[in-house]
Amino acid sequence: MSQLVCPKCRALLNPVVYAEIEVDRCPDCGGIWFDAQEAEDLKTIKGSESLDAGNPEIGEQFNEMEEDTPCPRCNVSLRGMLDIDRYSIWYEQCPQCRGMWLDAGEFKQFRQNFRPKTWRDRVKKFFRWKKKRSR
Numbered sequence: 001m002s003q004l005v006c007p008k009c010r011a012l013l014n015p016v017v018y019a020e021i022e023v024d025r026c027p028d029c030g031g032i033w034f035d036a037q038e039a040e041d042l043k044t045i046k047g048s049e050s051l052d053a054g055n056p057e058i059g060e061q062f063n064e065m066e067e068d069t070p071c072p073r074c075n076v077s078l079r080g081m082l083d084i085d086r087y088s089i090w091y092e093q094c095p096q097c098r099g100m101w102l103d104a105g106e107f108k109q110f111r112q113n114f115r116p117k118t119w120r121d122r123v124k125k126f127f128r129w130k131k132k133r134s135r
Contacts, residue, residue: 030054030104056105
């Protein structure tokens with residue numbers, strides 16, 4: 001299999017393994033390619049945020065997606081997606097192979113969006129909701 005190319009800066013991606021799951025990380029812009037289901041599996045594994053070693057400021061520079069940004073796996077145009085939670089994350093997903101591209105810093109945020117809510121988080125959310133209703 002040929003080496004994958006970064007959809008954002010066109011550098012060759014390096015395979016990186018965490019908990020027996022292999023992802024592909026760009027050595028230049030720091031973005032990460034997750035094949036289908038890899039990000040979902042990794043978000044529940046303690047310490048997996050260490051995969052996201054890129055600089056989030058550089059990742060922000062690559063947030064803009066060209067119209068025909070190719071999937072590193074199957075070369076189909078990626079689609080821009082938005083995840084709204086604790087952090088709003090714009091990411092790219094392939095409609096064919098279901099792989100996902102996260103720019104540098106976004107996997108840490110993606111993982112935080114799905115961490116279990118603590119009792120304290122629920123109380124804060126309740127009071128924010130109550131404050132909005134009283135306006």
